[in-house]
């Protein structure tokens with residue numbers, strides 16, 4: 001399948017989605033929302049895909065919403081757009097789809113991630129950033145609040161003071177600072193980013209996919225569950241995982257002192 005605004009490639013069980021408007025630092029136009037959504041749909045339904053990488057082409061990861069489109073609209077004297085509807089129809093479905101995808105998503109932040117682009121990245125399950133990348137909660141510069149899950153992820157990842165500082169001031173946070181704070185998983189040298197992200201994704205793609213997907217769901221549920229509810233969920237999920245081919249293979253491989261050959265079943 002070919003797309004207008006992204007590149008989509010599948011290799012060795014890993015699908016790579018590359019935002020591809022490099023001259024605009026991969027800022028989102030509606031076609032890009034639709035393309036990413038379509039790619040995630042493929043990742044959801046194609047059993048041969050067992051891990052996903054999301055990254056950007058060129059020197060930026062994603063500069064958020066395309067402000068050129070909005071500026072043109074205002075310049076023509078247009079009424080204020082319904083940004084809520086934009087979120088409802090174009091961005092929130094993406095957040096939900098990434099969270100619900102029962103396969104791990106590795107986000108390789110290759111350069112600046114600003115506004116909706118920064119918060120899109122934080123929806124990843126493993127976020128690894130190039131040393132030169134930075135995260136900018138740029139919303140305060142355009143009179144909006146952090147969206148695309150930002151007000152939910154940021155305080156959970158780095159606490160109230162750091163997240164409010166990022167949102168209120170809009171200062172760039174370097175990849176190293178983001179990693180030190182726990183906003184992201186790791187930092188890689190710029191020229192090693194894709195190699196390292198691919199190695200992580202390949203490890204995940206060779207893993208017990210059912211269990212990895214169930215882990216995501218369990219961690220999602222834990223955000224609002226009590227310990228009691230979570231213990232029940234762990235019991236119920238483990239009961240299902242215990243029936244999987246991959247559990248049998250993992251246990252057998254351990255006793256046979258060999259590497260497990262998981263099939264994702």
Ligand code: LHQ
Pocket residue numbers: 023024025027063064065066067068083086087091112114115116117136138139141142144147
């Ligand atoms: C851009 C953009 C951009 C268009 C760089 N649009 N062209 C809102 C509405 C609806 C729902 C969803 O959520 C949102 C939330 C948002 O995302 S609001 C926040 C939108 N993003 C921003 O405010 C960030 C705007 N960009 C910047 O502040 C800078 O470009 C950063 C700090 C990201 C990078 O700075 P530089 O490295 O100095 O690059 P640059 O500014 O020179 O940009 C390179 C090109 O990319 C340039 O184009 P040009 O034709 O002049 O070479 C920029 O105009 C274009 N670009 N961001 N969001």
